[in-house]
Amino acid sequence: MLSTAHLSLEQAPPISIPFRFFLTAPLFGIVSGLLLIWAGEAAMVSRWSPLVLSLTHLVTLGFLTMVMCGAMMQMLPVLAGSPVPGIGPVGAVSHLALSLGTGALAYAFIQGSAGWVKLALLLLGIGLGVFAIAAGLALARVKLSSPTVTGMRWSLASLVITVALGMLLSMGFFGIVALNNLPSYTDLHLGWGLLGWMGLLLIGVSYQVVPMFQITPEYPRIMRDHLTGSLFFGLAGWFLLEIGVIRGYWSSLVPGCWMLLVTAGFPLFAGTTLHIQRLRKRQVSDVTLIFWRVGLIGILFGYLVWLIGRALPEAATAPWYPLLLGTLLLFGGAFPLVNGMLYKIVPFLSWFHLQNRQLALGAFHVKLPHMKGFIGDREARLQFYLYLAALFLALAAVFRPALFTRPAGAFLVLTSLMLGYNLLRAMMRYRNTKVLLNQTGSH
C-alpha cells in the first residue's frame, strides 16, 4: 500500500521557516558586492587570495546554500511526503548558525585569523549538521521514493562530505592541523560542493519543477532513474583516485581522465533541460524561465572552459583560469537557477498559505492577491537585468580587474537589493492579507 501521507499538505512547515532563509540570502549578496567594491582588483588576483576565498563562501554558503536549505525544508513534505522532524527548532538553529558561521568564515579569511575560523567551523558544523541530520531523517523516512528524492539523498550526502573536507581544509589552511596537498583537497572540497551538493539537488528538483513550471515533456526515463546516482558514484570514484595521487600511487592524469567522463553528465542535463523547455506548452514570458536559461547556458560554458583547461594545461595554470571557471559555474550557473526558483516558490507559498487560512476561516469575501500580486513581473525583470549586468561585469573583471571589479560589485549590490526588496514586499503583502483574514474571520 502506498503512503497516504504523501498527499497531505497540512504537514508543510510554517511559512516563517523557509522565508527566513530566503530573506537572508540577498543580505549575503549585498555583502559580497560590497566586498568587491571595497577590495577592487585585489579581489581578482588568484583563487588562493583570502578575498576570493571569502567571497566564494559568502556566495556559496550565504546565498546558495541558504536558499537551498530553506527550500529543501519546504519541499520535503510537499514533494516527498516526509516532513522534516522538529522543523521549528531545526529551522531556527540551522538558519542562525549558518548565517553567523558564514559571516565568521568570511571574516576569518580576510583577517587570516585562526580564532575566527574555529568559531566559524563550530557554527557551520552546528548549522549544517543539524540541517543534514534532520533532512536526512526525513529522506530516510520517505516511503515512496522518486528520482527527486534520490537526487536529494545523494545531494545531502555530498553536503556532508563537502563540509567534512571544508573543516579539514580550513584547519590545514590556518595551520591548526598539518595538511599537505592543500590544492588537491581544495579541488575535492569544491568538486563535492559544486557538483555534488548543488548539482545533484538541482538535477533532482528539476525533474519535478521543470515540467511543472512551463508544462514541458518529462525528462527521459533513463536520465531520471540513473543520472544522480551515477554522478554521485562518479564523484566517489574521483575522490579515491585523487587520494591515490596524494599517496603517489599514480599520476593526476588518472583522476583527470575519470572526471572527463563524470562531468559530461552536467552538460547532458543542462542541454536536455534547454531542449524540453523549448518544447514547453506554456509560451507566456516568464522570469523564472529566463533566469534558468542563463543558468543552464552558464553551466554549458563552464563545462567548455573546463574542457579547454584539460586540453591546454598552460591555460589552466594561468591565474585567471580558475576565476573564470568559478565565476561561470557559481555566478553564471548556480546563482541564477536559485534566484529564478525564488520567483516561483515565494509567491506560490504566500498564496497557498493564505488560501488554506481562508478555507479554514471561511473568510471568502477577502480577496487574496494572486501570485503576481506578491512579486510583480516588472520588478522581477528589473532584478534579472541588474543580475545580468553584474554577471557580464564579473566575467569582464576576470580579464580586466582594475576596470571592472568595482562596477561588478556595484551591480551585485543593486541586484541583491532589488531581490531583497521583491521578497520583502511579497512577505509584507502576505502579512497584511493574513491580518485582514484573521480580522474578518473572527467576526
Place this chain on the structure above:
Amino acid sequence: MTTITETMTSDHRHCDGLFAEAETRIANGDWEQGAQGFAEFRKTTEHHFAVEEDVFFPDFEQRTGQTMGPTRMMRMEHEQMRQLFSELGLAVENRDKENYLGLSETLMMLMQQHNMKEEQVLYRMMDQVYGGEVSDLLKQAGSF
C-alpha cells in the same frame, strides 16, 4: 490493460494543453480566441473533476473505508481550483489581461502539483485497489 493512471494522466495532459493555449492567446491580446479557449479548458477540466468526484472517489472511499484520506484532500483542491476558475472567468469578462495572467500562473502551480499527487500516488493506489475491475470502472467513467 489500460489503467486509471494512464487514462487519467493523459486526460491531465489534454487539460494542460488547453490551459496553455488559452493563456498564450490572452497574453497576445487575442481575447476572442482566448475566451473561447478558456471556456473549453474550464468545461473539460470540470468534466475531469466530475468523473473523479462522482465515479472514482466514492467507489474508492467505499472500498477502503477512507473518506477523510487522500480523496478528501483532492476534493478540497478541486474546490480551490474552481475558485480560481471563477476569478479567471471574471478576468476574461473584464478583458483584464494582467489579472488573468497572475491568476493563471497561480492556477498552473496549484494544478500541476495537484496532478503530480494524483498521478504519482492516488491513481496508483486506485489501480492497486481495483485490480481487474479497472476496465469496468473506466467504462462507467467513459459513459459519464
